[in-house]
Amino acid sequence: MKHFVSPYNQFVDLKFPEKITIYDTTLRDGEQTPGVCLRTPEKLQIARKLDELGLHQIEAGFPVVSNEEKRSIKAIVAEDMDADILVLSRTKKEDIDVALDCGVDGIITFLGTSDLHLKHKLKVSQEDALNICMNSIEHAKDHGLFVAFSAEDATRTDLDFLKKIYSRAETYGADRVHIADTVGAISPQGMDYLVRELKKDIDIEIALHCHNDFGMALSNCISGLLAGASAISTTVNGIGERAGNASLEELIMTLLLIYEVDLDFNIEVFYELSQLVEKLTNMKVPDNKPIVGRNVFRHESGIHVDAVLEEPLTYEPFLPELIGHHRSIVLGKHSGCRAVKAKLDECKIDVSRDELCKIVGIVKEKREEGKYINDRLFNEIVRSVRGPFNF
Numbered sequence: 001m002k003h004f005v006s007p008y009n010q011f012v013d014l015k016f017p018e019k020i021t022i023y024d025t026t027l028r029d030g031e032q033t034p035g036v037c038l039r040t041p042e043k044l045q046i047a048r049k050l051d052e053l054g055l056h057q058i059e060a061g062f063p064v065v066s067n068e069e070k071r072s073i074k075a076i077v078a079e080d081m082d083a084d085i086l087v088l089s090r091t092k093k094e095d096i097d098v099a100l101d102c103g104v105d106g107i108i109t110f111l112g113t114s115d116l117h118l119k120h121k122l123k124v125s126q127e128d129a130l131n132i133c134m135n136s137i138e139h140a141k142d143h144g145l146f147v148a149f150s151a152e153d154a155t156r157t158d159l160d161f162l163k164k165i166y167s168r169a170e171t172y173g174a175d176r177v178h179i180a181d182t183v184g185a186i187s188p189q190g191m192d193y194l195v196r197e198l199k200k201d202i203d204i205e206i207a208l209h210c211h212n213d214f215g216m217a218l219s220n221c222i223s224g225l226l227a228g229a230s231a232i233s234t235t236v237n238g239i240g241e242r243a244g245n246a247s248l249e250e251l252i253m254t255l256l257l258i259y260e261v262d263l264d265f266n267i268e269v270f271y272e273l274s275q276l277v278e279k280l281t282n283m284k285v286p287d288n289k290p291i292v293g294r295n296v297f298r299h300e301s302g303i304h305v306d307a308v309l310e311e312p313l314t315y316e317p318f319l320p321e322l323i324g325h326h327r328s329i330v331l332g333k334h335s336g337c338r339a340v341k342a343k344l345d346e347c348k349i350d351v352s353r354d355e356l357c358k359i360v361g362i363v364k365e366k367r368e369e370g371k372y373i374n375d376r377l378f379n380e381i382v383r384s385v386r387g388p389f390n391f
Contacts (some may be wrong), residue, residue, distance in 0.1 A: 003257050003318035022232040023057035032233040040072040042280045049273045051081040054265045062088040063098045073102045091136035092239050106146025109136050114153035134172045141173040150178035155186040163201045175203040184213030188223035194229035207231035210246045217246040234261045236277040247290040270323035297327040302336025331363050331373040
C-alpha cells in the first residue's frame, strides 16, 4: 500500500468531468512573479520536465514581451513535445501574428471584463470590448489556431455581461473560455454557482485560472470541476503573481488520492520538477509546502518517529517515493531513543542501552542550545559518550 487517505471520502457521490485538461502556466504567469526571469535554456529545461510529467498543454510564454521570449517559445515548439504549446496574446491582431510566427498550437487571448477593468484600465465600453474580442478570435481561428478566450477578472464581472461575451466567443469559434479569478476573490461556493450559471447559457469548454490570494485556489479549482468546468490552469510550486496560482502538484495529487481521479500523469517526476523550478526561479519552496515541501516527509517527534519507523503511513498520507521525494528522520529536542537508534544503525554504530540514553539526552540539550543536529555534531556527541570510532 503506497497511500492511505480517509475512507470517508468514498461516501460522498461526486461527479467529475470524464475528461479534464491541465494546462500549466509556470513559464508565463509563473515567470510574472516579481524578480523571476527565465532565459531560453531555463525555459527549455522546465518545459521538458513538464512534458515528461505528461502535461496536456504548456503555456510557454507571452511572445510580444521580448525577442528573447519569442526565441524561448520557438525553441520549445521545436522540441516537438507531446504537450500542446499555447501562448498568451492580447486581443490584438499583432499579438496573434507573433504567436503564429512562433509556430504554436494555440493561444489564450484575454481582456478585462469587470467594470473595474473596463473603466480604469481599458477605458472602453462593454460593447467595444465585445467587438475587440471577437475580431481577435476570428483572426486566430482563420489561421487554424486553438483559441481560448479568457475574461480577466471574470469573478468580479457582471454575470449577464460575462454570459454575453462567452456566448459571443463561442459563436465566433473559440474552443474554450476561461474564468480568470484574477485576484483570488471568489469562494468555492461562489465558483460552484458561477460555473453552473454559465453552463445554462453556453455550450463550450470552461477552464479555470485561479489565484491564491486567500489561499483558496485549489479549493476553487475542485469546486469548479465539480460544477462542470473541465480545464485547470496551474503552476509548479504554486508560483505566480502576488500569492501565486493553483499548484500543479497539489491539484494532481488531490485529484488522484483524495478524489480517485487518475489523469495518468508520471507523478514520480513531481519532486524533481519542483526542485528544478525552485532552482531556476530562485523562489524557495516553503518547508511546509504541501506535497513537495522539505518537511512533508521529515519527522522529529519521538512518538511520530516510533510509529513511522514501524509503518510510515501512520503519519504520512502517501509514501514519498510516489512523487520522487524522500523521508528523513530529524534529530532534535523531541527525539526519542528509537530515532537516535535508527540514526546509529544507519551509521553502523553499536552502543549500549546506557550509552543510547546519554546520547539522546545530549542531542536534546544541544538542540535546545540552538544547535542543529547535523552529521558533524552527531558524530561529536557519539564520540563524547562512546569514544573514538569510524563514522
